[in-house]
Amino acid sequence: MSEILKICFIFLMFYEAKGQVVKCDHKYQNYWTTGYKNINASYYRCDLSTKQANYNEKLTRIDGQHGTGHSDADVKWIISYKNHKLRSFSSIFCQKFPNLEVIQISDAELESIDEDSLSNCKNLNHLYLVGNKIQEIPENLLTQNSKFTIFLISNNQLTSLPENLFLNQKELEDLDLDDNQINFLPSNIFRPLVKLEVLYLDNNKLQSINPEWFVNLQNLKLLSLRGNQISEIPSKCFGALSNLEKLWLFENRIKNLKFDSFDGLQNLQTLGLYSNEISDLPVGVFNQLNNLQALNLSNNKLTTIHSDSFDVHSQLTAVDLEDNKINAIDPKVIDNTAVSALKMTNNSCCQLDTENKSKIKANLKKCFDNYQARQLKIESCSIQTKAQGTIIGGSEVKRGMFPWIAALIAPRNKYFCGGTLISKRKVVTAAHCMVFLARDITVLLGVHRLKKKNEVGRFPYAVQSIHIHPDWNPHTDTYDADIAIMVLETEVTYSKYIQPICLMYANSTLATKMEGVAVGYGKDGDPKKLHSIIPKSINLPIHQNEDCFLKNYELARYSSKRTFCGGAGNGTGVCIGDSGSGLVVTDGSAYYLRGVVSASLNNMTYGCDVDTYSIFTNILHFTDWINELPVEPIF
Incomplete structure (x- = not known):
């Protein structure tokens, strides 16, 4: 057997055709990125025109013809293509191809998975089940194999996950659960995933964040919770994620941030909070983010940015504040940063979209000075006074002391x-x-x-x-x-x-x-x-x-x-x-x-x-x- 066949993947199609025999004799190259992982693989592909084939709802045949001199044991990668109505997934895959390393069943209308379907695939490390109709994952689906590094099951119909699903998955690095209907996750669901680097939970129905999810995820680099129904970020919620680089929380319903919501994220570089309902930033809320480079707060309800908001962010280069209700920003806010891109269009003032720090400061100062002038004339809500006495049995208030x-x-x-x-x-x-x-x-x-x-x-x-x-x-x-x-x-x-x-x-x-x-x-x-x-x-x-x-x-x-x-x-x-x-x-x-x-x-x-x-x-x-x-x- 040639050396190239030992490392390449055989691309198979699963179908029932009208008497057709399809040989896998076309070699292809494929390159793509999933999370942080780049994959460059050569494989033999079995071509099958969907116009000629007639697919049934159950898998009844696997074409095992791989070309002269190659056996089922050489197959490392199997794929079921789009529109192949594979309703269930059983142990037939791993029985026929025991040395599988990659299984990809995407857009195949898969509805169920047998608990023992992967029991014979001891070398399996990539599992792709994207774009199906899976509503439930068996708790012991992954227990027979501890080599998984990538598990993608996005765009299905999951509402939750079994508590012990990842019990022995210490090698898993990339987990994609987005575009499901997940509304609950057990507290310790991710605790075994000590090597996890990428976690997608986008577009589900989560209403809150449980800090217990992240206890052992010290190696996590990317966490995405976009498009859920989250309303607040608890104190020290992400404290265990000391190596997190990207945190995406946009398109939620977040109204409240606590001053210590992001404590522990000392290596965070990108924070996305756009399209929420945030109206105020607590003083010091970003102070723990010493390595922050990009911050997106667009499409919220902010009316002001404190002048010391970015005092410790010397690496901050890009800030997006578009589509808020900001009247003005003190130009000192960017003094200690490396900001070269600031977006502020569609605010109450400062229609600013500039990519030069000196111009940014000049525009901010002009806007800020104009705003202060208007405030002195018509809008001041800062009247110093000294209140004393009581309403029952107290002294009178001097005129103008409380002008509101x-x-x-x-x-x-x-x-x-x-x-x-x-x-x-x-x-x-x-x-x-x-x-x-x-x-x-x-x-x-x-x-x-x-x-x-x-x-x-x-x-x-x-x-x-x-x-x-x-x-x-x-x-x-x-x-x-x-x-x-x-x-x-x-x-x-x-x-x-x-x-x-x-x-x-x-x-x-x-x-x-x-x-x-x-x-x-x-x-x-x-x-x-x-x-x-x-x-x-x-x-x-x-x-x-x-x-x-x-x-x-x-x-x-x-x-x-x-x-x-x-x-x-x-x-x-x-x-x-x-x-x-x-x-x-x-x-x-x-x-x-x-x-x-x-x-x-x-x-x-x-x-x-x-x-x-x-x-x-x-x-x-x-x-x-x-x-x-x-x-x-x-x-």
Whole structure:
């Protein structure tokens, strides 16, 4: 036998033809790439025209004619071609060709695999089952052979994998499971794969990532989870993947990143996060990625990039921020990088697509300067102040101290709830406050003394429309989604007394702050008054729901996963009339909306029990809804 036949593959077709005998006597060369692997192989191919052949649903014949002087034992590679309706896969392959190294059955409408179908193939190392209709893999399919290096079973109908499928596959390097319907994977499914370098899980139905999947995958270089339904990246999720070079998470539903989501990925070079729903990047989220070269965050909901986001990324050369909502970026953001390609088209500002670092910095600076100028004139949400006192039994707020507060006025000039200005036409309040029609509500901005109608800087605004969150249900005890947006008929004119507050996002470091400031016109301790005439403020501790319920178990009845508790429990707190007002937290001179006053327990004296805690709508769960809410044209 010639030496070339010992290393070449014989390409066979599986069919039932009408009396035809096909000889395998045409030599071909083939070259392709799968994952990180390049394959260059010569083989003998059995040609069979699909126009002449008539295929049945079951394999009934294998043509074993390989040319003069060659036996079945010399066959190393068998392939079933497209349109060959091979419904099942049995041990007939390995019985006839015991020295097989490669089996490729692609697009053959294969539906099932016998558990012992590979038991006689002791040398098999490549298994390709792409583009079939396989719904289930037998748990012991691979147990008789520990030489597999490539296993591709993409584009099938799998929903899960057996827990022990890869039990002895210590040599497997390339695993492709994409384009299935996988919605669950056992925690230890990949643990035996200590040499795995490539793992594709694209286009499945995974809703979360389990860090246990990656415990022993220290040699993994490429991980792709694109096109699933993943909504968040857990803390230190990829910590075991110390040699990972490429991570693809695009086309998911990721909203939240934690500051340590990518810890441990010190060798990562490419990170793809495009086409998600990311609205904010936590400070330091990429700090562990010292070798990052390319970052794609396009088609998300980002509004800003922190100036120190890439301080440790000296090798970063390409950043894609297209199709976001970014207003401006401080040009210092790329000072410590090697960025030569920055894409920022289709943003609120900086329509930038440049491949030269000096031009990038110049364009960023121009855009940033223009943005700052506009902010100073009309959009600043950074007003420094010092809040003190209490709403019940506290001191008054100085005028202009909190220029975002709104007073909602009903017919006959009656104050009934508070609100918070967040943009030129949007005011946030509580859903339970919306008991009047839009045309019957007036929003007072720049107001200090409610009864002083000629107050300088005070302006009334008509309400064009009211948008109550679709999850709000006034017929239940639970105050879940107690939030509404009023859209004003005209744009607000900003002044020193009228400014919007900043919105914060779930991943912001401010979310961990455990104290906020509540401001409102609610009852101030005088049982004879329905509400205060002048706004008052209070510093309130923010509590986890569990601590809240320990203080008073009745609060559990009115709370939900989208609320939090606030209060000191010492006779001070928010009260009747404060509903819809904001609880804010500070970051330097800037204030951010953290919650909306929702509910308090009753008290016979004051009307609210300030010896316990109050319930606030957690704004972190509703920022996307607020931002996506359309604003009607001004008539």
